[in-house]
Structure formats: structure tokens, C-alpha cells
Amino acid sequence: MILPEPPKALSLSVTDLSVQIGGKHQLKEISFQVPSGGAISITGPVNSGKSALLWAINGLLYEVPGAKVKGKVQIEHVELQQIPVGEVRQRVGLHITAPLARTPFAEVALPLQGAHLADIGARVEHVLRLVGLWSTVRNQLHQPYSVSNPVLLRLLTLARTIVRLPGILLLDDPTRGLDNMGRARFEDAVANIISTHKMTLVWATREPDQAGRVAETMAFLCNGEMIELGPTASIFERPGDPRTESFLTGDYLTLQSLLNGNNL
Amino acid sequence: MSHGRCATELEAIHQDILRMGTLVEEAIFDADRALSGQELLLAQKVIDGDDAIDDLEREIEAACVKLLALRRPLACDLRAVTTVFKVITDLERMGDHAHDIAAIAQRIGADRLIKPLIDIPRMSTLARQMVHESLDAFVRRDVALAQKVCKDDEPIDRLYTELYDELLLFIMQGNDTVRAGQALSLLFAARALERIADHATNIAERVIYLVTGTRVVRDHPSSTEL
Numbered sequence: 001m002i003l004p005e006p007p008k009a010l011s012l013s014v015t016d017l018s019v020q021i022g023g024k025h026q027l028k029e030i031s032f033q034v035p036s037g038g039a040i041s042i043t044g045p046v047n048s049g050k051s052a053l054l055w056a057i058n059g060l061l062y063e064v065p066g067a068k069v070k071g072k073v074q075i076e077h078v079e080l081q082q083i084p085v086g087e088v089r090q091r092v093g094l095h096i097t098a099p100l101a102r103t104p105f106a107e108v109a110l111p112l113q114g115a116h117l118a119d120i121g122a123r124v125e126h127v128l129r130l131v132g133l134w135s136t137v138r139n140q141l142h143q144p145y146s147v148s149n150p151v152l153l154r155l156l157t158l159a160r161t162i163v164r165l166p167g168i169l170l171l172d173d174p175t176r177g178l179d180n181m182g183r184a185r186f187e188d189a190v191a192n193i194i195s196t197h198k199m200t201l202v203w204a205t206r207e208p209d210q211a212g213r214v215a216e217t218m219a220f221l222c223n224g225e226m227i228e229l230g231p232t233a234s235i236f237e238r239p240g241d242p243r244t245e246s247f248l249t250g251d252y253l254t255l256q257s258l259l260n261g262n263n264l
Numbered sequence: 265m266s267h268g269r270c271a272t273e274l275e276a277i278h279q280d281i282l283r284m285g286t287l288v289e290e291a292i293f294d295a296d297r298a299l300s301g302q303e304l305l306l307a308q309k310v311i312d313g314d315d316a317i318d319d320l321e322r323e324i325e326a327a328c329v330k331l332l333a334l335r336r337p338l339a340c341d342l343r344a345v346t347t348v349f350k351v352i353t354d355l356e357r358m359g360d361h362a363h364d365i366a367a368i369a370q371r372i373g374a375d376r377l378i379k380p381l382i383d384i385p386r387m388s389t390l391a392r393q394m395v396h397e398s399l400d401a402f403v404r405r406d407v408a409l410a411q412k413v414c415k416d417d418e419p420i421d422r423l424y425t426e427l428y429d430e431l432l433l434f435i436m437q438g439n440d441t442v443r444a445g446q447a448l449s450l451l452f453a454a455r456a457l458e459r460i461a462d463h464a465t466n467i468a469e470r471v472i473y474l475v476t477g478t479r480v481v482r483d484h485p486s487s488t489e490l
Contacts (some may be wrong), residue, residue, distance in 0.1 A: 236338050236339065237342055245340060
């Protein structure tokens with residue numbers, strides 16, 4: 001192991017990260033740091049590069065055919081490419097919402113295959129409790145579950161993401177399509193997880209309201225550029241760029257004209 | 265103001281603030297004429313008119329709360345709503361001060377004035393101009409004009425200090441309690457005008473915050489400590 005063993009929050013540093021896929025710029029010279037145990041929200045409109053950024057931090061982007069990645073991602077001051085892929089997957093958890101197994105237990109325990117863990121059952125129960133699902137699924141752990149229940153699916157996949165207690169948790173617009181209650185439940189689950197295990201959190205969201213709730217630091221991305229980075233409350237009150245201003249106020253006509261004017 | 269999700273509501277709130285500002289300017293103008301010209305009917309008009317100013321304050325406040333609840337304004341829209349909350353409080357207080365001046369005019373009634381009023385109408389004109397320009401700066405998001413308003417507070421403070429010294433002599437030297445009482449009343453009226461100018465300065469400072477996002481920190485209190 002190059003990185004500290006779990007459970008331990010890991011610091012993250014992104015320096016001049018540029019990504020091109022199929023000749024198109026997805027990210028342009030992105031730089032930011034999150035201290036160990038810190039939290040940042042990545043906000044921006046659709047196609048602003050939020051997902052590409054999370055995929056780059058998790059190392060998945062290096063495996064995408066035709067993707068050119070420049071710049072550095074460092075976990076605990078170690079360059080990502082110097083860390084074995086298996087270790088990155090274990091220590092940097094990217095929340096994927098797709099179901100991969102038929103029963104709640106199999107879903108959550110999936111990443112534990114091959115892990116040297118004495119009591120898998122206890123770990124599954126622990127993370128299901130953390131995401132607030134234990135009482136719901138404890139009697140149906142080994143029965144097929146309904147993937148058409150979006151809140152259940154999001155929380156189960158969240159439990160799956162954290163079952164190996166990653167040091168960094170990456171969330172990619174994880175509550176899209178959920179109603180108010182589902183969104184609140186998911187946000188509560190994440191708050192519970194990071195307060196229990198002190199994970200470093202990177203939460204991408206297209207909703208400014210959510211950015212304000214989940215992290216005191218935010219970055220605003222637009223067309224692959226990081227337009228602003230700083231305390232969420234300050235940016236919400238006094239954005240330093242007209243593109244941020246337009247996004248936050250919902251002034252899409254001005255945002256469009258600003259983006260077209262810049263030939264982005 | 266953006267063209268975003270709060271644009272229509274903020275425009276309506278702006279119009280209401282201008283209406284409120286017009287009423288306040290009128291009230292200051294009438295209160296001064298009621299006092300200096302001893303026009304008692306005008307004094308009653310100012311006193312009766314204060315309710316309309318208070319009503320508008322409540323209406324605008326309700327519109328702002330609704331906007332916060334339904335639209336969750338951010339960035340310049342957030343600054344606009346918080347500014348409006350402060351501006352309407354300042355305007356309402358100005359209305360109260362005009363009301364106070366009108367009440368003083370009624371108290372003096374038709375009694376002979378102890379001196380021809382020169383500085384009070386001068387203060388009133390300056391204060392009214394500050395109110396007008398502060399609201400103009402608010403509507404036009406004009407930082408330069410707002411900064412001018414902040415500076416314009418000084419001459420009013422100076423006039424007030426001079427008037428204070430002058431009226432204090434009336435109060436201390438004379439044996440006539442009626443004259444001393446009138447001097448005291450006029451001092452209160454001058455103080456009300458000085459406070460109106462302070463409220464206009466507050467609005468101007470909020471305009472600077474609204475446009476630049478920077479809160480104005482005063483080096484010294486703008487109101488005189490007398």
C-alpha cells in the first residue's frame with residue numbers, strides 16, 4: 001500500500017489538469033486542493049466538465065480510449081499514476097449509481113470480493129446503517145431488490161461505494177431526479193458517513209442550492225474551465241465573474257451570450 | 265439586476281421603492297414648509313401621510329420575503345433583496361422623522377418664531393436632495409453618485425452643529441420658557457433632518473455594497489454626537 005490504510009481521509013491536489021477527449025477540451029488547466037477530511041462542491045451547468053473531473057481524480061479517465069490527460073492529480077502528495085490502480089479504486093470511491101447485483105447484500109459487498117476482511121457481514125451492516133438503510137433492508141438482504149425505487153438504489157450504491165472505507169468520496173450529481181425528501185435523505189446519509197469516517201468529499205452538483213448545503217468551499221466550472229474557487233457563501237453573495245453571476249441567478253440568456261462571445 | 269429568475273419580482277419591488285421614496289421626499293418637503301412657513305394644514309397632511317409610507321414598507325417587505333421563499337435569489341439578486349430590506353427601513357425612519365417635524369410645527373402653531381428659519385430649510389433642501397440622489401443611485405446602480413451622497417452628509421452635520429450652538433444660547437440665556445421651549449423644538453427638528461441625511465447615507469452605502477459586493481466601513485460615525 002502506498003496510501004495510508006483505511007479508515008483515513010486523504011488529501012487531494014489537482015494541478016493544471018487538462019483533458020481532451022476526441023480532440024475536444026473537457027477540462028482546461030484545473031487546479032485546486034482539498035485538505036484531508038475537507039469538502040468541496042463542484043458546481044456548473046450540464047457539460048461543464050464536472051464528471052470528467054471526477055473521473056480524472058479517480059483515474060478512470062486514463063482508461064478512456066482517446067482521452068489525453070495533462071497535469072497532475074495527487075492523493076496525499078503522491079501522483080495518481082504512481083499508485084496501483086487497485087489501490088486507487090479502493091481509496092478513492094467514485095459513486096456510480098448503476099445497479100450491479102441483484103440483492104442488497106450482494107450489491108453492497110461487491111467491492112469486498114478479494115478483500116481480506118474477516119467479517120464481511122458486519123461491514124455490510126455497518127455501511128447500511130451509515131446510509132440509513134439497515135432497518136429497511138435487514139430482512140431482505142438476500143432477496144432481489146427493486147431498482148425502480150430511486151432512493152433505495154442511490155443509497156445502496158452509496159453504501160457500495162463506501163464499503164471499503166475510501167479516503168476520498170466522489171459524488172457525481174448523485175441526487176439528480178430525486179424528489180425533495182430523497183435528496184434530503186441522501187444528503188443526510190453522506191453527512192453521516194463523513195462525520196463517522198472523516199472522508200474527503202468532492203461533490204459535483206448542477207444545483208447551486210445543494211452546493212450551498214454540502215460544502216463550505218465550492219468551485220464553479222463552465223465549459224471545462226474553473227471560473228471560480230472559494231468559500232461557497234462568498235461566491236453566492238458576490239461572484240467574481242459574470243458567468244458565475246448568470247448561472248447563480250438563472251440568467252441563462254446572458255450566460256449563453258457570454259459563452260458564445262468567448263467562442264467556447 | 266440580472267435577467268434571471270428574480271428579474272420580474274425585483275423590478276416590481278424597485279417600482280414600489282421609488283413610490284415610497286417619492287412619498288418620503290414629499291413628506292420632508294411638506295414638513296419643512298409646515299415648520300418654516302407655519303402652514304398647519306400641511307403639517308396635518310404629513311402626519312396623515314405617514315401611514316401610507318408604513319404600508320408600503322410592509323408591502324415591500326412581504327414581497328421580499330416571498331421572493332426569498334420562492335426564488336432563492338443568489339449573487340446580485342441576493343444582494344438586491346438584502347439591500348431592499350435595509351433601504352425600506354431607512355425610508356420608513358425618514359418618514360417618521362418628517363412626521364416628527366410636522367408634529368413640532370403643530371406644537372409651535374401660530375406662535376411668533378424666535379428667529380427667521382434659514383438653516384432648517386437649507387438642511388431640509390440638502391437632506392431631500394440626498395434622499396433623491398441615494399434612490400437614484402439605487403435604481404441606476406450608480407456607485408459614483410452613491411459616493412457623492414456619502415460626502416454630502418458633512419455639510420448637513422456642520423449646519424446642525426452651528427444651529428445647535430445658536431439654539432443652545434436661546435435656551436440658556438433667556439428667561440422666557442416659551443422661547444426656550446421653541447428653541448428646543450427647533451433643535452429637535454434640526455436633529456430630525458440630520459438623521460434623515462444619515463439614513464440617506466445608509467442607503468448610499470448599501471448601493472455601494474449592492475454593486476461592488478463590498479460593505480462600506482465607516483471611519484467615524486456620520487451622525488454628530490451632540
